[in-house]
Amino acid sequence: MTTAETPSLKSYCLDVAERAHRASRQLSTLSTEVKNRWLLQSADALLQHEAEIQKTNTLDLQAAAGFGLTDAEVDRLRLTSDRIAAIAKGLREIAALPDPIGQVIEGFRRPNGLQIIKRRVPLGVVFFIYESRPNVTADAAAICVKSGNAVILRGGKEAAHSSAAIVEILNKTAAEVGLPADAVQLVSTADRDAVGHFLGMHELIDVTIPRGGESLIRRVASEATMPVIKHYDGNCHVYVDRDANLDQAVEIAVNSKCHRMGVCNACESLLVHRDVADTFLPQIAAALAQHDVEIVGDPQTCQRVPAASAATEADWSTEYLGPKISVRVVDDLESAIEHINRYGSHHTDAIVTKDLAASERFTDAIDSAAVMVNASTRFNDGGEFGLGAEIGISTDKFHARGPCGLTELTSYKYVVNGQGQVRS
Amino acid sequence: MTTAETPSLKSYCLDVAERAHRASRQLSTLSTEVKNRWLLQSADALLQHEAEIQKTNTLDLQAAAGFGLTDAEVDRLRLTSDRIAAIAKGLREIAALPDPIGQVIEGFRRPNGLQIIKRRVPLGVVFFIYESRPNVTADAAAICVKSGNAVILRGGKEAAHSSAAIVEILNKTAAEVGLPADAVQLVSTADRDAVGHFLGMHELIDVTIPRGGESLIRRVASEATMPVIKHYDGNCHVYVDRDANLDQAVEIAVNSKCHRMGVCNACESLLVHRDVADTFLPQIAAALAQHDVEIVGDPQTCQRVPAASAATEADWSTEYLGPKISVRVVDDLESAIEHINRYGSHHTDAIVTKDLAASERFTDAIDSAAVMVNASTRFNDGGEFGLGAEIGISTDKFHARGPCGLTELTSYKYVVNGQGQVRS
Structure with a gap:
């Protein structure tokens, strides 16, 4: 987990985004094997550290009343044994999904002999803003990394301790299997201005995905300088x-x-x-x-x-x-x-x-x-729909529409192989 | 061509955008046959009206000195017989391309019997901003309409008369073949504030495509409230x-x-x-x-x-x-x-x-x-690359990357056919 040691909030955010950007470069060519090993070992580690996760979760549960959460909301915050097992199972399911990166979307040969291939690549860095359910932390990290993206997680403060415990395990496993250390970063400050800083960094962050109430999503969509995958509401x-x-x-x-x-x-x-x-x-x-x-x-x-x-x-x-x-x-x-x-x-x-x-x-x-x-x-x-995992549902027509899984977190590049062709 | 009869600039822009939005609804389900007939008849009409187009073009050539254009720029403005023939040929080539709309991108059946089809649909309304070459007017209109989109054209003032003459012919043909009257609209005011008004209308305009100098594109990207297909520069x-x-x-x-x-x-x-x-x-x-x-x-x-x-x-x-x-x-x-x-x-x-x-x-x-x-x-x-037509080249990773042809001006929808399925 990243800690806010830098002098100001803005430079802290910039540091997180730059780390994510560097990690995304490495992730873009990382083998499926390493990504899957990270998912599977993280699943094991979550189960092994169940007791510690639950202990940390208690801190969030104790603080819940102070945030004015309803009983139903407190219940969703609770990490029971079953729920930790479900999180681990979710990671294993994502490991089992085909890796979209490197997939050839189209390929053809031009009359002049150029061979053109349209190949799937990651988007880069995902800034993911979500509310308080701690299972979403693991789920979102897994979807982003499996699709070759680095992710900056901004979770609800209500689940701050639980999310930190989960990300710590994900990062420890990352170090063990050779996944870039900054592939998954959890924003460590509850300062609301941090979101604004990140939303301005379109040169480092490729897409923002907000999940939560309509007012949050409208704020994000209007402030973001990079593309946003979102839906406001579902009438x-x-x-x-x-x-x-x-x-x-x-x-x-x-x-x-x-x-x-x-x-x-x-x-x-x-x-x-x-x-x-x-x-x-x-x-x-x-x-x-x-x-x-x-x-x-x-x-x-x-x-x-x-x-x-x-x-x-x-x-x-x-x-x-x-x-x-x-x-x-x-x-x-x-x-x-x-x-x-x-x-x-x-x-x-x-x-x-x-x-x-x-x-x-x-x-x-x-x-x-x-x-x-x-x-x-x-x-x-x-x-x-059988996508296997979902990071959100889009009502936009641009880029991704409907449920967004691994494929929707990718872009493509054209790779053109020639034998010395020049234009005449 | 739309004329600025409305009381204020903003309400004029709103009217143009609303017309485009309504036209886009009709265009989204218009048959390929009607779209192609419009392209082919427009090609014929451009050739038939060659003399008038050239006469109107003279107005732009006469005004060019006042805009401080270089000789090379004036030359690019000139609509010779050959260039009008090339524009007509361009329209015929776009007519010959496969219609992306209705294309099934993917289709599969789920274990519960639901049949899910991912079907290509238009983006909706394209706001296209471009510099002074009048041939781009016809080209952009053709690409947008063939891909089922309505287009709002904002051309350079240097080619205003020539573009208006071309759009008049496209619109006359539209009326003849049954294409919505507002499928192609040319912004009739040279007021630079008009661009700002359009860039704020994300509920009516689905994408903005700016073509021109880097400063124009940076302005558009920072002001636009809807997605932008662009590249700043090509280093x-x-x-x-x-x-x-x-x-x-x-x-x-x-x-x-x-x-x-x-x-x-x-x-x-x-x-x-x-x-x-x-x-x-x-x-x-x-x-x-x-x-x-x-x-x-x-x-x-x-x-x-x-x-x-x-x-x-x-x-x-x-x-x-x-x-x-x-x-x-x-x-x-x-x-x-x-x-x-x-x-x-x-x-x-x-x-x-x-x-x-x-x-x-x-x-x-x-x-x-x-x-x-x-x-x-x-x-x-x-x-x-063999896309047949291009409205721009994108260096973004979101939605479309590289050369953008007909397909890149589309989105998709999921069509789900059931036999009474409910979720359990």
Whole structure:
């Protein structure tokens, strides 16, 4: 772990970024074998040092009340035996994934004999800002290093001790296997200005990935001088088409909304074709009532669902992240598409339909990272997509969209092999 | 062409961006057939209206002196018959390229039966800022629209009349073939503040591409609130290894430096392994002298090349864009790599060698968009790479690196087809 021995905050940050930059140069050509050995030995070391990690974790748990954490938040902070085992398992899973670096994306020979290869390379240095769950520390470090990047970790202060203990183990293993010492650095100061300093260093840091509340992410996106992989929010929709299997629609809407309410790919808004509103709305209202989900709706919904209250214009843009949903009756497929593209956050939107043309039109016209047909919005996830690991979900169209795994942390270079060719 | 009828500059810019945004929605699902018909009919229309275009071009040529253009710059502004024919030919070539939109990048089925397809989609709206050559107007419009994007063109004021005439023809053809009217818009005001307004509109504009001098590009990169595809400069190197074929090295270095001196992929700096310095330096000095290229060098170079003067530290970072080159003798391959990664602009760097290990180490370790082995740096170019069309060359690692053609102006979405799957 890096310590703040340098005179000022800014020079401390600069030193961290420069170390990361130098480490990234070495990492870019490091063999898969060394990276995997680091992952596997780190997994072993985490298990061996379980008792010490838990002891350190106690310091965070004791401090939690002072940070005003809720019981649920304190629980997420706790590193039980099972959770440490899960972290170790996560590292092993990342070791088992194919190394994206060196992969040839394309290769061809030009008429003049030049052989051109487009080869995957790391981005360089990742600045990762995240909230308090200490397991994310190990996970993010593993994903970044496996994809050949150095990482600067800025974790939540609530998990500071636990994250430091984990990074110490990762770094000790790094020294043993020959991974650059500064491949993984944890920012050791809680000073909020440190983030601002790092966000200005676009010549040393290649990408910033913020994870957390929308206000944090907006701050990072507006201050960052380098590219940012992010999503602000997840106002996800389920649209129940005229030709939907309504039983399936209930199941998909309930799963999308209720499977886990506090996450970005949970459904926040339900659109219902007017031709099925009479039948479907009472069904879904009853099903959502079982999960204590409050309904706000447009006048047509409120007419059919006595428990619903009137939605405001602001509701259509709101990500509730809890037991509340907005519901609107729409005239047709095109109105649904217009509503979603206007109010949604381009994250995940689903249609339930048996009509092939409706499905095709919806997937073509919806401008979102993932468009689901007859499936829950909850499937927009690196694990569910089979990426093996995920550092975030992007709603941007630039560079990476949707779940971001190892490949999304890479760039490419063109390698051109000639036999003396010059341009004429 | 859009005219500035709106009350204030800002509302004019907002109107242009909103039109572009709406047009981009339509363009994203427009058939390849309509886009190609627009390209082909526009090519015909440009030829048919050749006389009018040339008449309008005269206005720019007459105004050129007032802008203080050099004779060479005035010449580049001139739309001769041949140049108009070349523009039309360029549009036909872009029509002949495969449409990237709708392309399936990846597709697979998950164990739970979900079929996941990663499908190419347009970025949306491109804000393109460029200098005075009017042929770029047609070229950029064609590349953006073929890749399903709407484009806002901000051309140099020196070519304002010619660009307007070309865009008028493109828009007239758009109306005929059913392309959205605002697919191509030319910013009609010369007010420099307009650029600042557009750069703030990240919710309407998806990417900005600036082309021109380094100061313009630095301004755009620092002000833009959306991603930027760019390169600042091209400080490109040729490294002559101990095991180089020295005749080939002379040819490659001369071609890299002298084929066209004012371009970003021209060589600005030559590194020579000390073991071949005695033989090679007099040869290359003689060859460069024939092209009137001035040499600045380190002490070891100056010892061997009487005509060379001493290079300053600043020379190693300088892109001359003219008849001057910096030359340094290096101890070994690793010193060459270190020099290039430190002083270069990560654009294009070449090694001349017969040694396989040296070639592999160089291509691995050099952190540039294109790394050439035994070939001229001048080959880093969309046309030479076979992309068919190029809107710029990126030295960034994010999204697109190297020459940017149609594919680099796209993003993707995940389309997930299920049969009622929910998450458990």
